[in-house]
Amino acid sequence: MTEPDEQPAQRWDDQWADQPAAGADEPVSITAYPNGPLLVRGTFEIRTPTGEVIPPRRKTVALCRCGVSTLKPFCDGSHKAIGFKTEQEPPAPQPPLTD
Template identity: 45%
Template sequence: MSEQEVRTRACPDGPLLVRGATEWPGPDGEAVAVTRPVVAVCRCERSQRLPWCDGTHRFLAPGAAVRQG
C-alpha cells in the first residue's frame, strides 16, 4: 500500500477541493471511496449527494453556505 499526499483547498462560499484522497467520511460517518483524482466535498451540508458537492451552494447567500469551524 502506498501513501499518497492529500491536499485540500477551500473554495470561497463553496466546496472543499480534495486531491489525492482514496476515501472520505460520508454523512453517516462511514468511509466513501474516492474514485477521482480531485473531488469537491460539500461544506454547506445541503447537497443531495453528500459528502460530495452538487452545486446547491450556488443558490445560497454569500457566507451562508459554509459552516465555520
C-alpha cells in the first residue's frame, strides 16, 4: 500500500511527466500555469530561509502557489482539490536580466 505522503508526489509525476527537462547549461525558466503551480526548468538551487539546499530531485520541478501542498515548496496537486484559481494571467515575459 502506498503511504499518503507518496501519493501527492505520484500525482506530480503523472501531471508533469511530459514536460521536457532542461539541460545542465540551460538558463532557468519559470512558467506560471493558470490555476496551478510554477514550473521551474534549468539548473537551479532551492534554499530554506537558513540557506540549506533543498534537493529538487528533478531538473524540472513544480512549485506550489496555492499554499496547501503537503510537499512544500513543491506542488502535490492540491490546487485541484481546493479549486485554486489565479487572479489574473501572468504579465507578458520580460527581457532576460544581464550582468
